[in-house]
Amino acid sequence: MNYPVKHSFSLGVILLALWLGMSGKFTVFMLCLGLASILAVLYIAHRMDVIDREKFPAHVNVPLLRFWLYLSREVVIANIDVVRRIFTPGKSISPQMFELPQTLKTDLSCVIYANAITLTPGTVSVNLNKESITVHSLSKEAMKDLCSGRMASLVPEDYKDE
Template identity: 40%
Template sequence: MLKYTVSLAVIMAIIWLLFSGMWTHPIIVPLGAASVLLTVYLATRMKIIDREGHPLHLLVPSLKYWPWLLMEISKSNLIVARHVLAGKNSINPRMARVKASQKTALGRTIFANSITLTPGTVTVHVRDNEIWFYALTEEIEQGLKDGEMDRRATEFEGES
């Protein structure tokens, strides 16, 4: 519990410093530190600092997953653009479902959000080990049904 609390405080302080750009201001910096400490205190009181709420164990696997997902987002952007430029007859919207092999709610959330981040798809329902999604075309639907994103999200999750 202590490692999650300390890492949350450090990460929030770094993000605050990077986003604010205030490194030496005599009033803003102490107020930023106070806001970080207050947030960590409230998160501790609410008992939301845990393995799932602050997933440090996903830091290393994310270095492999996020670049792959960014590449998939780029490829899907090109597919959607091609279909849009081809005209309305090229687009054939549909609802579909795919099995989710992740063991935890966090893993299924990662998978569902990855689907939604990919252009041409939107996750509409998650239930147990099944995800319902909207796909702009059959090509995009089949791209999800091939199981690669599910496999990589499960690998990213790291649960056995």
């Protein structure tokens, strides 16, 4: 199980793609500079011990894509809702704070879920522990939406530790 080597390699490939995309100059001198900086970053990452068991981000699969599609639709709907509440005169909001029980197994899917809650305007995850997420929501409807567990069921879960 030599994951450090494998993951250093994939990190290097991603950094190379990033560098080529950012620089746009392909002379020999610039390519050498890029290679040197990538090697330096790999060395520093190795020293900092940040290349760990977590797979490097390039694991895009079908459930994740489906989750992103669902998430972007939710973000648009929630944005329209919050804008409507801003321009409704009078008292248009009913803030709620509640504990949302969560049963996701791995830390990573838990973090993805909490970040997705925060990304949709109208709900913000305030605190996070193993059993529950404390959520502040702008309205009762958003609270009921979250409690129905539709979003939680779509979070991709098959991130196993190698």
